[in-house]
Amino acid sequence: MLINTVLRNHYKIVGLLGSGGFGDTYLAEDLDLPNKPKCVVKHLKPKTSNATVLPIARRLFDKEAEVLYRLGNLSKQIPKLFAHFEENGEFYLVQEFVDGHELSKEIIPGQAWGEAQVVQLLQEILEVLVVVHQQNIIHRDIKPQNLMRRREDGKIMLIDFGAVKEIEGLAENTQGQVTSTIIIGSNGYMPNEQASSKPRLSSDIFAVGIVAIQALTGRIPQEFPEDANGEIIWRHWTNVSDRLGDILTKMVRYNFSQRYQSAAQALQTLAYSTSPTTILASTYSVSPVKPKSTNRRIFGFNGAVLTATGIGLGVVAMLGLSYFLKQQSPQITEKTQPSISLPCSSELTFLPSTRKPDRKFPDGTEYYGAIDKNNNLFGKGVIIFKNGSRYDGEFNKNQRNGCGIFLYPPSSSSYKDYVGQFVKDKFEGLGKIRWKDGREYRGNFKAGYCEGQGTFQSADGSLKSGIWQKGELPGSDLSCNI
Incomplete structure (x- = not known):
């Protein structure tokens, strides 16, 4: 899409924020409001314009837009959805612009965080994820790049929900069935059941645990070895206390049933492992x-x-x-x-x-x-x-x-x-x-x-x-x- 393009006579594209296999993300101005506040436009294009695929893409798009709208109204740490619309078989989401930086700017390879910092990070992420899980929604792509530190108040914002990306991978197979050919998630942060296209709420818990271990050890997830049972080996890299180590170990267990089953459960264990004053x-x-x-x-x-x-x-x-x-x-x-x-x-x-x-x-x-x-x-x-x-x-x-x-x-x-x-x-x-x-x-x-x-x-x-x-x-x- 060209810079200065105006969508719906409303949103003027002023810059490209990112481009990838799931579509393009642009910085835009809202021309209908005073001072033309910034917003984010996500442009999603199905791989095929097949007449069978388009109605399913439209249904998925409307469903996910409804989810994003609901979440944005439930939490100030999830970007609000301002609009969603379709033009020429392509889909657009308009969301709140978050002025801040990705946590990848804070979690840097080779720089290990202190334990208290990691505990606070866990609290911040889990608090917003509780809102998501209470709606029985799985984010599916939690990683430092999708966690933003808002400049205004230092709060963590949870962005880029993975479900929307399914639209990009819709295709019709030889049997005439329309399915998504894309596995949603990111290498290193995605547990085995999610890689098999069977994500659960505890799949998000795995990803949060990996982010915390990454910060605590100063190592990237691809460096984490596994034992014969698929369990991640990481504690030898840090002098973590037994209680935090045990919490993180449970978060990243290979078997999803052995993890905390929701963000609320994980946060409660973290919060009430002592009797706080x-x-x-x-x-x-x-x-x-x-x-x-x-x-x-x-x-x-x-x-x-x-x-x-x-x-x-x-x-x-x-x-x-x-x-x-x-x-x-x-x-x-x-x-x-x-x-x-x-x-x-x-x-x-x-x-x-x-x-x-x-x-x-x-x-x-x-x-x-x-x-x-x-x-x-x-x-x-x-x-x-x-x-x-x-x-x-x-x-x-x-x-x-x-x-x-x-x-x-x-x-x-x-x-x-x-x-x-x-x-x-x-x-x-x-x-x-x-x-x-x-x-x-x-x-x-x-x-x-x-x-x-x-x-x-x-x-x-x-x-x-x-x-x-x-x-x-x-x-x-x-x-x-x-």
Whole structure:
């Protein structure tokens, strides 16, 4: 199709977004609306114009358009369908334009993600897939290229549903039967039953598991070996915790009946493998509070010697996720009784007074917990520092990774504690931090900053929510620099 072509006197083609065996995708302008907003036009052409094929193609097209329209109205993370029409035996879908980037820009071969990041990715994908599976619809082509990170709010968008592609492969065989000659799916992300044209809801679960393993290991799916039973071998490439490893292993089982049978089931296992802490807050309008920035460097190890400056308490918890902040917005908003489920427990490990530390450092710091063969802190453990601060949570190679809690020194810090996820010794993922004067931040962290969607509670109980950037909430004088 030529650039500047106008379809139905309505949609002006301004550029080619992609072209492949399933048709072409174009960027277009909606000429009927003010400012001519962008949209996406998908052009689908059956391989043959046979009079027998066209009615079946039309029926499939109308059916799938109805599905896309319904899904787009059910979830803000699925592009809305604006129009579908047929011209000269060819089919067109007009959908919402997603300003963002494919997850293939984030999941890069050779760059392994941290476990907490992968857990958050799983939550984000499964949450939108729950909507799809509740309608008994199978996506059939989940892969990084069909998962987009929306620029506006960082949400993941699920695009390019595979069922529409069947239209491209319709053909009449020698017996006069019209069938699709195309197997929908992508190599590496498609389980065996889908390759046999018998996809199920659990086929999507397989694909999501593969995406997560790809991020966790930094390897492409084509590199994953299989054992004699067809099971994927991958855990030797990463120091994944048993609970996340077991979840991913179940997601990618060879036998579809042994996987989670839907996105809701997988998400529930991920979310409730621990008893997440739910925080309730009341209505209020915000006071212009700006906490002082202290203790920017949280915690560190130097060889065998562990150093701590104003760090604190932790809670051992399993990696679980829950539905969190369903609607994200770049604007600042007030919240009324928000319910935010944390992925980490807030219960401290009990240490009997008779228990001796498993490792004691020259400065008096004591560690209670597992140590690997290289004498590194690994797994679940508790560190109590000489200054009274404490970390209770998960370790990997002498660094905090996973879930945990810090209790700050009772006398020398304005902070009280942090409950949440860690990546390479920094607050990263979902969590909450509390000040001694009653202030609290709940939401996303990155590299030790409040970063992403989050809610700040002032000492008077008032809340303000928005997208934080490096510890600052744009448009306000609030600060959350840890």
